[in-house]
Amino acid sequence: MERTKLVRAGLRRRHMSEAIFRGLGLAAIVMALGFVALLFIDIGRKGIPAFTQSNLHLTVTFDPAVIEVGPAPARADFTSEAEYNAANLGWQREVALLNWNTIVEQAMRAAAPAGLDIDSRTLLTIPETDARHRIRALFVENPALLGQTVDVDVLASANATNWIKGNIDRSLGDAQQQLAAPARTLIDTLVENGTISNGFSWSIFTNVDSRAAPASAGLLGAFVGTLWMMLIVVALAVPIGVAAAVYLEEFAPKSRLTDFIEVNINNLAAVPSIVFGLLGAAAFINYMHLPISAPIVGGLVLTLMTLPTIIIATRGALLGVSPSLRQAALGMGASKTQMVFHHVLPVTFPSILTATILGIAHALGETAPLLLIGMKAFVAQVPTSPFDQATALPVQIYLWQGNENRNFFEPRTAAAIMVLLAVMICLNGVAIYLRSRLEKRA
Template sequence: MQTSPEKASNDRTRIIRDGLRRRHTSEQIFRGLGIAAIAIALGFVALLFVDVFRKGVPAFVQSNLHLSVTFDAEVIDVGPAPARADFPSDAEYTAASLKWQRDLALLNWNTIVEASLRKAAPEGFEIDSRQIQSIPETNARHQIREMFVRDPSLLGQTVEVDVLASANAANWIKGNIDRSLGDAQQQLSAPARQLIDTFVENGTISNGFAWTIFTNVDSRAAPASAGLLGAFVGTLWMMLIVVLLAVPIGVAAAIYLEEFAPKSRLTDLIEVNINNLAAVPSIVFGLLGAAVFINWFHLPISAPLVGGLVLTLMTLPTIIIATRGALMGVSPALRQAALGMGASKTQMVFHHVLPTTFPSILTATILGVAHALGETAPLLLIGMKAFVASVPATPLDQAAALPVQIYLWQGNENRNFFEPRTAAAIMVLLAVMILLNGAAIYLRSRLEKRA
């Protein structure tokens, strides 16, 4: 039986509508899955940031002891500081000054610190010497000694001095350790904990912003004063080396391969190897750096120069690939127009093609440097995990790096104190990386407007 034309038309319309409905449903499902994937990814990133900030923010608060320090003449009995007028030559004056400072270093400055603490304690409070000296940081005696070295006229005077509380005292004040634990499980004795609580109540101990994180180098003898300055400067040296080496070499290699190199098996092999190097694990570059730069060229271990060279090798493939992609994206009409106006091939590349790729090259460079900034494995293999308590003045000086400093603090045995400090170091590293990414976005937008 044949269907009427009207019925056939209705059937076709129904089939088309069903097909459209299925397509729209599929599109909505796909769009919903995409939005869900993005939401989940952003949720995990937000969870990471919240966790890091929750743990790291308390580390930016430090506990300070406000003490009245008396420079007792009976303890400081090394005589007056040498005067230049008393010596016929600079050499004799320098020798006498060094001897005077050595004599000062041999004095028991802990006695002065302890006397200041007992003066601040309630009258009649009983605590032995070892217990009371566990409250201030161990570098308090050095701080007071340096004050006297700078100003010997302090002898016999009483001055107000702020010193850091020890890491164990900071743990107790901030609640990083459970107060309900028994004495055997506490880091401080019961009298020391009681005296700390008294100091907090009467204002002898107060909290302030931990500038020492930014102004001090790492320290094992005085953990509460440990900072990131040495690691931060070491990282800056490495990033400077990466920018000075990786950018010109990477851009030049990309220009040659894309614009000037003849198509041959050799260039194909080079291109394949560059793409493969971009996927090589970073620890392999660390092995290469240890074998070549340290064992062969005998460059100093744990130096920013070696770290910068290793990170340069790791960043080069990224810059080369990104620059070649930018060059390939330039319209052939621009090349043809430049050549048609009489420009040579070199002029065409450097005067017309390359300037249009500056935004992409700049973005790739900053992102490559930001990626290198967070690398830890290659730096560990070239010896940058060593404890360095100094600020590197040159790229050849021993130094740490921010990722390695995070690694070292994470493994510190005083977990209650250094876990928040590790999170704070991560916050600093993330801030530097965000600034680099923000600079890439800003400079790219400026260059694109000019273009």
Template sequence: MATDTVKSAAPEAASRTNLVRDSLRRRHFNERLFRALGLLAICVALGFVTLLFADVFRKGIPAFTQTNLHVAVTFDPEVIDVGPAPTSDQFTSEAEYNAASLKWQRDLALLNWNTIVEQALRAAAPAGTEIDARALLSIPETNARHVLREMYVKDPSLLGQTVEVDLLGSANTDNWVKGNIDRTLGDAQQQLSAEARALIDTFEADGTISTGFAWAIFTNVDSRSAPASAGLLGAFVGTLWMMLIVVVLAVPIGVAAAIYLEEFAPKSRITDLIEVNINNLAAVPSIVFGLLGAAVFINWFHLPISAPLVGGLVLTLMTLPTIIIATRGALMGVSPALRQAALGMGASKTQMVFHHVLPVTFPSILTATILGIAHALGETAPLLLIGMKAFVASVPATPLDQATALPVQIYLWQGNENRNFFEPRTAAAIMVLLAVMIFLNGAAIYLRSRLEKRA
């Protein structure tokens, strides 16, 4: 009887063992499958990011080089016939000297400086080259005459002299030299005349035209009349003003609000309502903040349109929920034992918060703050609604001056009609914006690691 029982139990035990083995095999297989799918998802995401960055770099790197013309310019006295520059010793008062100096500069501005440019280009062209003035002047940028005039204003002794000058090539010249235009297209589809294209090839062959680093991207403001000289300086400074306002306002207000809500505010329906609204504001589309800024700061407070102050205030409102939520999360992560120990040693609640709890959360708060600022740096929609898409050809000296921002400048360049020239410029501007954001993220990681080590 016992033998029969043992014999019947053996198959049952073997069956259970097989079931357990099959279950373990399935679990291990599912685990391996989950890991493989996770790794595949990461690889796919990294692949798309790599493709994005590769495409941006492929298009943007050529924009960091620009076509220049090296020509000998003669400041012809027959063209520049406005007389010598006035000197201060010729007048009895400073007002008279300033008036005479302004009149002299106005007279210079009325001169046909394109004649000086044309003479320099014809002197650089091979003998016997036949090309009309309009086609010839399409090779350098349209601001070449202004460059020569400013040179003469700074140094009137150039009158009658011949000096070597580097002039920017026009956007169409730059496209032709870099091969951004199909050279097999007919004359009707080309942006330059056949004579101008032939002369550009000649200049490139003899070294009159060369390609150098495009410093204008970093040192010039935007320009519509001279696209080749357009730069990011005005947008970059406008962005710095806005980020400064965000740091000054959003960081202290956000951190203070989080500390109060987490450590001091009594638990009630009002605080619960505030917390829910803060969480909801973090999910509100950024364009809504732009509408709010236009309605409140511009229409109600009558702040200047397209000013970094308004942009900074709008981005502050948008960044505040992120900073508050991240700071509260960091405060909640502090062990209750630290609070109890501080209170047990006789510290007040304020001392406990600011002397013991807050220093521990500095790395997380700093990281959240920098990431919030980096997120605000890339916003475009709210800035468009407060007028920062306007063309601004100056560097903002104060937060109340008209300005634009890097994301908006990218938006404006992307829609420019000269696609062959501004598409690489747009990619280059994206590279600059990405570099700033990567720098901010790197700074957040570095500072967090340093503060964690000290803690």
């Protein structure tokens, strides 16, 4: 009887311990998911407004009194293509020297209420500074617009967008506002009559970064630079990493040398990423004289970072293959090379693929090594090759976060983070999909 009570008491304690353990595990999962949800909610709350932007709908008159330039050269008037190109370039240079701000000012005054007292400098703080470039580009594309009046949409300036979206406290005094009082009054009037409206911010995807026109700053250059780096990582890290793992696990003789290599590979996986940046700056830029702030250098640095992860994951996958598969292949007369590449390696493809994409996704978010190889430089162009100067999405986020116009660029920073997370989620989704397909085939 007493023994039964002891057994029951022991069972109760064991069941209670199991319940506490399950509860703690469930609580840990809920907390982790809660923190992740909090992160996504906070980023979304800050970043979603950045995907809308204020646009000015202006009626622009290409006034001949301001646009004092001769007719555009016609191709038929020149005997060679070179002469025509030289004449056309000279005409475009004349057009660029014209005062296009006057055209913008005239369009703004036409949209403003009659009798509004506002000086030219204050008036031109409402449209973005690249408005004159957009109007000039329209004229260069179609010189027949001279003397005509057309509707043109231009971006509102970053300060105007802050005022419209309420990113700055309207109760602050004039000395603390980003815009003068007449400009703020005119903006409110233009919003009421529909001259200013909010629309989707395509510029964040189609434009490169800009300091002269912050409202038009976009992620295109950083996205293409990141794409170049990821292509280099895939082209180098995957074949080299898988080949190294296969050799070490299947072919390399067990010796002190291979033990030394294995220990160092495991240690490299734990090395801080900034160390790889120092190595890349010393080896690829100072010694090999590769161009600074170029995707080729960033790709090589991220390849060095990703290699240990791929090697370790591939070796783990090879170790997980049943020895009976190897024995069966050898028993059927296959050579060791045929056994490895025809029977063992295909079985590990799902695990290798998952580890590879996860390693690439991890490299995609690295910032510290890229800063050390000069990719923090301001680059206002889309790289057309891995040797062109470029930046990357994580570095662009870093640069925007430090911008002095925090009211405008803090939401933009969150929006850029959302784009980076979307790319990483897509990579992980591809990994899951391909893994399931390969597992079904196996």
